[in-house]
Amino acid sequence: MERIQTHPILGDSPKGKLVSFTYDGQVLQGIEGEPISAALRVAGVMTHRYTKKRHEPRGVFCAIGRCTDCVMVVNGMPNIRTCITPLEEGMDVRTQYGASDKREEATL
Amino acid sequence: MIKRYDLIVVGAGPAGLSAAIEAAKNGLKPIVFDENAKPGGQLFKQIHKFFGSKEHKAKIRGFNIGDELLREASENGVEVVLNATVIGLYDGKEVTVKIGEEILHYKGDSVLIATGASENMVTFKGWTTPGVIGAGAAQTMMNLHHIKPGNKVLMLGSGNVGLVVSYQLMQAGCEVVALVDAAPRIGGYGVHAAKIARCGVPFYLSHTIVEVTGAEAVNGVTIAKLDENFKFIEGTEKTFEVDTVCVAVGLSPMSQLLKQAGCEMKDTPGGFVPVCDDSGATSIPGIYAAGDVAGIEEASSAMIEGRMSGARIANYLGYLDEDALQARLAELEQALSSLRKGMFAPENRGKLVTKTEEGIDTSMSLLEKGYVADDEIEKYPGVTKGSGVHPVIECTQNIPCNPCQDACPKGCISIGSNITSLPVVKGDVACIGCGMCVASCSGQAIFLVEDDIGDGYGTVTLPYEFLPLPEVGQKGIALGRDGKEVCKAEVINVRSSTAFDHTHLLTMKVSTDMVMKARFFKAE
Ligand SMILES: Cc1cc2nc3c(=O)[nH]c(=O)nc-3n(C[C@H](O)[C@H](O)[C@H](O)COP(=O)(O)OP(=O)(O)OC[C@H]3O[C@@H](n4cnc5c(N)ncnc54)[C@H](O)[C@@H]3O)c2cc1C
Ligand code: SF4
Ligand code: SF4
Ligand code: FES
Numbered sequence: 224m225e226r227i228q229t230h231p232i233l234g235d236s237p238k239g240k241l242v243s244f245t246y247d248g249q250v251l252q253g254i255e256g257e258p259i260s261a262a263l264r265v266a267g268v269m270t271h272r273y274t275k276k277r278h279e280p281r282g283v284f285c286a287i288g289r290c291t292d293c294v295m296v297v298n299g300m301p302n303i304r305t306c307i308t309p310l311e312e313g314m315d316v317r318t319q320y321g322a323s324d325k326r327e328e329a330t331l
Numbered sequence: 332m333i334k335r336y337d338l339i340v341v342g343a344g345p346a347g348l349s350a351a352i353e354a355a356k357n358g359l360k361p362i363v364f365d366e367n368a369k370p371g372g373q374l375f376k377q378i379h380k381f382f383g384s385k386e387h388k389a390k391i392r393g394f395n396i397g398d399e400l401l402r403e404a405s406e407n408g409v410e411v412v413l414n415a416t417v418i419g420l421y422d423g424k425e426v427t428v429k430i431g432e433e434i435l436h437y438k439g440d441s442v443l444i445a446t447g448a449s450e451n452m453v454t455f456k457g458w459t460t461p462g463v464i465g466a467g468a469a470q471t472m473m474n475l476h477h478i479k480p481g482n483k484v485l486m487l488g489s490g491n492v493g494l495v496v497s498y499q500l501m502q503a504g505c506e507v508v509a510l511v512d513a514a515p516r517i518g519g520y521g522v523h524a525a526k527i528a529r530c531g532v533p534f535y536l537s538h539t540i541v542e543v544t545g546a547e548a549v550n551g552v553t554i555a556k557l558d559e560n561f562k563f564i565e566g567t568e569k570t571f572e573v574d575t576v577c578v579a580v581g582l583s584p585m586s587q588l589l590k591q592a593g594c595e596m597k598d599t600p601g602g603f604v605p606v607c608d609d610s611g612a613t614s615i616p617g618i619y620a621a622g623d624v625a626g627i628e629e630a631s632s633a634m635i636e637g638r639m640s641g642a643r644i645a646n647y648l649g650y651l652d653e654d655a656l657q658a659r660l661a662e663l664e665q666a667l668s669s670l671r672k673g674m675f676a677p678e679n680r681g682k683l684v685t686k687t688e689e690g691i692d693t694s695m696s697l698l699e700k701g702y703v704a705d706d707e708i709e710k711y712p713g714v715t716k717g718s719g720v721h722p723v724i725e726c727t728q729n730i731p732c733n734p735c736q737d738a739c740p741k742g743c744i745s746i747g748s749n750i751t752s753l754p755v756v757k758g759d760v761a762c763i764g765c766g767m768c769v770a771s772c773s774g775q776a777i778f779l780v781e782d783d784i785g786d787g788y789g790t791v792t793l794p795y796e797f798l799p800l801p802e803v804g805q806k807g808i809a810l811g812r813d814g815k816e817v818c819k820a821e822v823i824n825v826r827s828s829t830a831f832d833h834t835h836l837l838t839m840k841v842s843t844d845m846v847m848k849a850r851f852f853k854a855e
Contacts, residue, residue, distance in 0.1 A: 224479045231502050231798045232378045232392065232833045236477035261476045269461035269548035280547050282461025286468035288366070289449065292459075306468075307368070 224264050242312040259305035259316055260286070260293050271295050271305060275321035296324035336362045338644055339426050339439035341417045341588065344372020345630045346622025346637035347445030348400045348409070353641025355407040357650045362437070363409060364428055366416035369475075370404075371397040372447055374630055376470035378502070379495060380773040380832070382520075382732040384750055386666050387631040390734035390771050392832065394474075396630070420444070420592040424617050441617045441644045444589050445637060448582035448602075448623040453487070456542040462549030466496040466579035473503040481575025485552050486510045487540060488579030491519035496579060497527050502796060507532045508571045511554050513539040513561065516683065516698040520675070521728045522774025528701035529851040531814030536699050541568060543576055552576050584624045592618060600680070601627050610643035610660060611636060619644060628670075635667045673729040673751035688729045689753055702812035703727055705848055712755040713744075713777075720764040720781040720790075723847070724754045725812075726774060738771035769794050770831035779838075780846050789846040790823065795837040800825060801854055809841050809849030818845045820852055 229235050239254035246268060253262025260271070260283050270280040271293045281292040288307035296317040297303040301324070305316070317324040338354050340347045343365035351361040369375065377393025388396050404411065412430070419427035426437045450465045457463070462481065466488065469480040484505050486497045489512035497507045510527065515537045517524050528534065537557050544551040556567035584602040595606040595614035604626050611619040621640040622633035642659045645651035651659075671677060674684045685693050691711060696704040703725060708714050713724025722743060724735065729751040736746040736754065743760045746752050762779075769777045769792060779792035791809070801807070801822045809820035824838035841849045 224481060225504075227473060227477045227479060227503050229798060230473075230477070231796050231800075233474065233477075257476055261472065261478050264472070264480075265478055271461070279459060280461050281459060282548070283464060283468060283472075285450070285465050286471040306471075309368075 224267070226265055242310065244310060244312070244314040244316055246316050247318055253310045255312065256309045258286075259295070259297065259303075259308050259310050259314065262310050263305065263316070270318065272319035273321070278320075295319050333425070333436045333438050335438050335440075336360060337439070337648060338362070338441045338443065339424075339437055340364070340443045340445060341420070341426070342372065342445035342447055342622070342624070343367070343370035343411050343413075344445060344447050344622060344633065345374050345397075345400065346447070346624075346633040347372070347443065348404050349634040349637030350443050350445060350619075350621055350641035350644070351409040352400070352403050352407050353638045354644050355409050357642070357645035359645055359648065359650055361409055363411045364415040364417050364426075365411065365413055368414055370401060370411050370413065373467075374400070376467070376474045377495070377630065378474055378499060380734075380771075380834075381631060382730060382773045383631045383670060384731075384733045385737060387635075387670060389732060390738075390773055393630060400634070417588060420588040420618075422593050422615055422618075439617075440648055441619065443611070443619040443621060443640055443644065444586075444624055445620070445622045445633075446585040446588065446624045448627055449585050450578070451581040451583055452578060453580050455540040457544060457549075460543050460545050460549050461547065462545065462574055463543055463576045463578065466492050466577050469496055469500060469575075469577050473499060479503055479505050480577070481505055481573070483508055483571075483573040484575040484577050485554075485571055485573045486577045486579060488512060488581070489514070489517040489519060489524070489534065489536070490579060490581065491523060492582070493579035494519040494523035494527060496577065497532065498523070500577070501527070501530060501532075504798070505575075508573055509533050509535055509554070510701070511535045511538050511540065513537065513557055517701060520730055520774065521694070521697045521703070522726055522730070522776045524697065524701035525703065525725065525812065526775045529810055529812050529814050531810060531853075532701075533814075534699075534701040535569075540576070549574055549576055582623065582627050584627060586620075586624050589613060589618070589620055589624070594618060594620075599626070609639065609664065611640035612643060617647065632667060632670050635663050635670075639663045639667075669750045670731045672749075673731055675728075675730060687727070687753060688749075688751065691727075691753075694727055697727065700813070702814075705812065708812075708847070712753050715756045715758060716782075717758070717762075718782070719762070720779050721762045722756055722768050723778045723780045724756060724768075724772075724776060725778070726754050726772070726776040729753065730774075732773055734771045734773060735768050735777060738767040740765065740767065744768055764792075766792060766826060766836045767830070769836055770828075770834040775834075778850065782846055783843055784840070787843055788840050789843040790838050790840055791846055791849050792824075792836050792838040793850060793852065795825075795835045795852070796833065800827075800835055801837060801852060805854055807852055807854040809839060809845065810851040810853055811848050812850050814851070817848045818842055820849060822852065
């Protein structure tokens with residue numbers, strides 16, 4: 224999805240500083256301080272994790288840190304709610320399978 | 332060591348902040364905790380002009396009201412702690428707060444819970460597919476984080492949240508393919524529905540989602556019509572290609588902390604809420620509740636409720652004497668009761684109101700399709716004929732709102748002392764075409780019409796809040812109230828002004844016989 228450049232009511236969106244981070248090893252860019260999930264959505268990433276038992280995809284649902292559908296493994300830490308965690312330069316963001324970033328974990 | 336405060340407020344939304352401000356003005360030292368990184372609760376996601384009257388800050392956009400509240404809070408020394416989730420409330424008015432990985436304990440001589448509400452969910456096949464989001468999430472993404480939630484969106488839910496967010500999605504540049512609701516009638520304000528309908532968004536009432544498709548992300552959604560028993564009627568399925576489905580099916584008070592503390596609770600159609608008096612005092616002395624957590628309403632009422640609780644708490648702790656309290660409460664009570672009047676008053680929830688207070692039939696087309704039909708519109712007192720430019724006010728429901736009356740420098744528009752009365756255009760006063768009424772109308776329901784400018788043409792001036800802004804000379808088509816093409820149109824004037832607060836006034840030239848039908852401009 225795109226960023227809104229200029230909004231009829233809110234005007235020009237703040238510019239912000241572009242930073243690089245990795246998503247499952249792939250280098251992406253986002254704006255420093257925006258939620259990780261926002262940068263991912265702009266890059267077209269909709270699935271953040273797969274459920275443990277049924278291996279079903281989940282993505283952002285509430286965007287305010289309540290539903291935990293958006294959790295990912297960030298800098299090695301699982302269960303990070305990406306919708307409320309600010310993006311930093313060099314972050315390592317990975318899809319979460321069940322409770323970890325190991326694909327097998329969700330298919331056990 | 333447990334830290335002690337006069338007043339602990341949980342939630343820095345409009346209710347919590349207002350309460351803390353009122354208490355601080357009376358000499359208390361309040362502290363406010365909010366789990367968010369930013370204060371303001373829902374207010375900063377709301378970019379439309381609010382309803383109500385001047386005392387409710389009507390016609391000011393939600394996020395600007397939020398800025399005002401924050402300024403007032405800091406001027407009065409209100410301490411706000413962010414990223415702080417309150418996880419426990421005990422009846423000794425002890426509060427546990429999680430900040431980062433740390434758990435801290437605080438004790439208040441009084442505690443106000445203003446935690447707001449959470450969004451309800453409905454389940455359907457595919458509801459967990461990435462791309463199905465809450466309406467609040469859509470607002471958060473587009474209005475706080477400046478990204479489009481999706482490109483093509485279907486909205487489920489026609490209450491004010493569904494309507495307002497649909498419009499905001501269009502303002503953010505998304506396409507809204509349909510607005511769907513299982514109820515047989517639109518739940519929110521008719522003026523909110525009308526401004527979406529005239530842009531061409533179809534409404535499907537008595538419909539709901541059968542299935543959302545897409546393996547890794549939403550790629551389509553199928554809806555179908557419901558019979559009286561809420562069962563799908565076979566053969567009525569419609570499929571839309573979308574990447575996002577937005578769900579706005581109501582809010583529930585987040586009252587867990589109050590229950591945990593042992594406050595007396597009650598189950599109401601609007602959710603599980605604490606039993607409390609008008610100023611928010613619960614069954615436990617010193618514990619109060621205000622805003623959506625005490626019953627879902629609006630930001631305007633949440634702010635007044637917060638002020639009432641703040642004053643009551645000041646009295647409880649001996650900072651405000653009984654007479655002063657009663658005087659303040661009476662003043663606030665009046666402001667609050669005016670917001671609870673009209674067709675959408677709490678006692679009318681879910682009911683079909685068939686006539687306006689003036690005795691005019693309710694437009695069923697508005698309730699079922701989102702727009703007042705062409706042959707109904709002239710029944711309403713804001714819709715008059717006149718020579719020269721004159722306002723046409725398509726505000727047809729009794730809602731608590733009156734900025735249009737205050738806006739007109741000439742006194743062309745009257746609502747009177749009853750805030751929910753329909754606006755009336757006074758025939759004996761000459762309109763100068765300044766457009767203040769068009770820009771001030773929170774419902775974008777006012778148009779300026781001039782029947783005859785010569786050569787068989789007339790003009791229609793309408794409020795316009797989209798980008799790109801059409802230019803003078805641009806040709807296109809005029810859409811009717813139903814969003815369907817009515818005739819060719821040419822933009823002959825575009826007015827913008829700080830006084831209009833981002834609502835532009837677009838004047839289009841259409842043939843004279845279409846001036847009472849053309850209500851939106853679409854560039855070719
Ligand atoms: C799309 C939409 C459109 C709306 N349009 C209008 C309108 O036109 N006019 C109008 O008057 N109203 C409108 N409203 C309603 C209005 O936003 C709410 O009624 C109002 O915000 C309620 O205020 P509040 O302070 O009770 O709750 P909120 O604004 O929800 O604030 C509650 C705060 O509490 C915090 N919180 C919750 N739990 C905890 C905890 N355990 N610990 C710490 N902090 C916590 C939350 O983070 C939040 O900041 C609209 C709402 C929506 C969703
Ligand atoms: S255009 Fe100006 S003068 Fe005419 S009704 Fe509206 S506010 Fe009044
Ligand atoms: S016409 Fe007046 S009362 Fe109706 S929505 Fe507009 S400002 Fe409010
Ligand atoms: S989307 Fe719900 S917690 Fe992030």
